[in-house]
Amino acid sequence: MKSFLPAELEIKNLYGMLSGSIGPRPIALVSTVDQNGAPNLSPYSFFNVFSANPPILIFSPVRRVRDNSEKHTLKNALQTKEVVINVVNWDMVQQVSLSSTEYEQGVNEFEKSGFSMLKSDLVKPPRVKESPVQYECKVKDTIALGENGGAGNLVIAEVVKIHIREDLLDEGLHIDQHKIDLVARMGGNWYSRASQGMFEVEKPILKQGIGVDQLPKSIRLSSVLTGNDLGQLGNLEELPHDSTVKDFITEYDLEDFIEENTEEQIHLIAQQYIQKNELEKALHILLAKQ
The missing domain is CATH 2.30.110.10 (Electron Transport, Fmn-binding Protein; Chain A)
Known part of the structure; x- marks a missing residue:
């Protein structure tokens, strides 16, 4: 600077x-x-x-x-x-x-x-x-x-x-x-x-997001996720319960994927979901490696 x-x-x-x-x-x-x-x-x-x-x-x-x-x-x-x-x-x-x-x-x-x-x-x-x-x-x-x-x-x-x-x-x-x-x-x-160069960003008016500060530290300090990624996740209204995350892993048969991949690789996959605006799926994937 x-x-x-x-x-x-x-x-x-x-x-x-x-x-x-x-x-x-x-x-x-x-x-x-x-x-x-x-x-x-x-x-x-x-x-x-x-x-x-x-x-x-x-x-x-x-x-x-x-x-x-x-x-x-x-x-x-x-x-x-x-x-x-x-x-x-x-x-x-x-x-x-x-x-x-x-x-x-x-x-x-x-x-x-x-x-x-x-x-x-x-x-x-x-x-x-x-x-x-x-x-x-x-x-x-x-x-x-x-x-x-x-x-x-x-x-x-x-x-x-x-x-x-x-x-x-x-x-x-x-x-x-x-x-x-x-x-x-x-x-x-x-x-x-x-x-x-136009794109849409949802205004946090009709709902109250949890905020970036409520995301787990491993997500907040991710070497993969950008500030824009975190901003979108922080706009979600709540963190899913542990049981919901487990159900998600079972439903999509992700046990082996979570076990075999590093945190960075999992964050890269989650980022792809963020880019498609599938934020809840992205957050479930991120929380699966906690």
């Missing part, structure tokens, strides 16, 4: 460490207008949702490191108190990247990047037609986090109207996570396409 004190790093290196290790980050393609009504469009990956009631989104335009100047988006948000946050998916990622070009004040990034403007219903900034989800927002507050280059400015935006492409929604108003095909920012020039 190499350790650093932020104050001793050049800002460009510190920024690179932060953006290269915290991600993938969702992208807010933010549209604003200035006091004269001229539109501006720019993407921000220092962004997320922070509340559902009220619905609050926060993004952070960072002061430019090279000259400590502010982004046009921030200036417009401070002046008009309105923004539209457009969600970014795979079909628009190259145009989104183009919209991040630092054009002069007054240049229409909608036109430069080839995006279409849609009139918003409750705020003045236009929506991006190509975006699968668009949030019309009122700016509740802005918080400057510093005065030097690299300092963020939190724009706290309350959602006042949501627009979602109809084909993305099911009858329960759930968004299809494959169809929306979101992209996210990583470090340097790297992006991540969510639909190519």
Whole structure:
């Protein structure tokens, strides 16, 4: 492990460490207008949702490191108190990247990047037609986090109207996570396409798992089982009784297998069951060698 004190790093290196290790980050393609009504469009990956009631989104335009100047988006948000946050998916990622070009004040990034403007219903900034989800927002507050280059400015935006492409929604108003095909920012020039790396993890909400600490020491300290394996086992609601384990061994005719194999070999077999999400079988096999 190499350790650093932020104050001793050049800002460009510190920024690179932060953006290269915290991600993938969702992208807010933010549209604003200035006091004269001229539109501006720019993407921000220092962004997320922070509340559902009220619905609050926060993004952070960072002061430019090279000259400590502010982004046009921030200036417009401070002046008009309105923004539209457009969600970014795979079909628009190259145009989104183009919209991040630092054009002069007054240049229409909608036109430069080839995006279409849609009139918003409750705020003045236009929506991006190509975006699968668009949030019309009122700016509740802005918080400057510093005065030097690299300092963020939190724009706290309350959602006042949501627009979602109809084909993305099911009858329960759930968004299809494959169809929306979101992209996210990583470090340097790297992006991540969510639909190519998705997997499901059961939330421990409806039941209370025993926890990793309740697993026998030989399982907790296994040289084979990973942290993910232990996390899944710890999500089970109870340890099986000794009699249940014996019945399992008899039912599946595992006496010779348990006797002839080492603990490591048995853990490897159990791991295969974990990978198939057959957690109770895996735990019975693991406990058979106690």
